[in-house]
Amino acid sequence: MKLSTKTRYGLRALLDLARQDGTLPVPLREIAERQGLSEAYLEKLLGLLRRKGLVETVRGVQGGYRLATTASNITVAQVLDVLDGPIRFSDCASGGHCRLREACPANSLWTRLQAGVEQVLRETTLEDLINDSFASREGFE
Structure with a gap:
């Protein structure tokens, strides 16, 4: 299992914002520069996060992005x-359909792993x- 680029970059952007005042x-330009990300891609990610209430935008010359709440209130x-x-x-660990769920010896492993993560x-x-x-290091990945 590997997290998507979208998630890794979005988390980096949020952590960048969390480290600010x-x-x-x-x-946006400052976040993109610090994180080595494309402004266009970062704008899309922050737009998704804004629509779900995790970040907010401020318009104008001194505008940009900031967390919509404190860093302690936003979970991964x-x-x-x-x-x-x-x-x-x-599928079996996340409530999906699996015809072998009851007979599968790995079912409990997947279910415990899912719950733990x-x-x-x-x-x-x-x-x-x-x-x-x-x-807390600069340029975290």
Whole structure:
């Protein structure tokens, strides 16, 4: 399983915003430069996040993007949900149809794995990632 580029880049953009003051909007160009991302692609990602209430825009000369709430109120699960939808390890683990579900010896593994990953994503906030020594370095991936 690999997270999409959309999710990885969107999370990077949100973490970039979370590391800023929080009250002042950050120009798209600055986020794109710091993260090494295309402005056009980043604008699409931030547009999706804005429509779901995770970021907000401020128009004008001093405008840009900022988090719609504090970094401690935005979970990684919310970000993934907006940009890619929920993570699914298998149809049987995520409530989908599988004719072998009851007889499959791996079903409990997929179900436990699904539940564990979902729990970690729901419990991890942007603030948690910012406070992590790995994520606090410049140009994080």
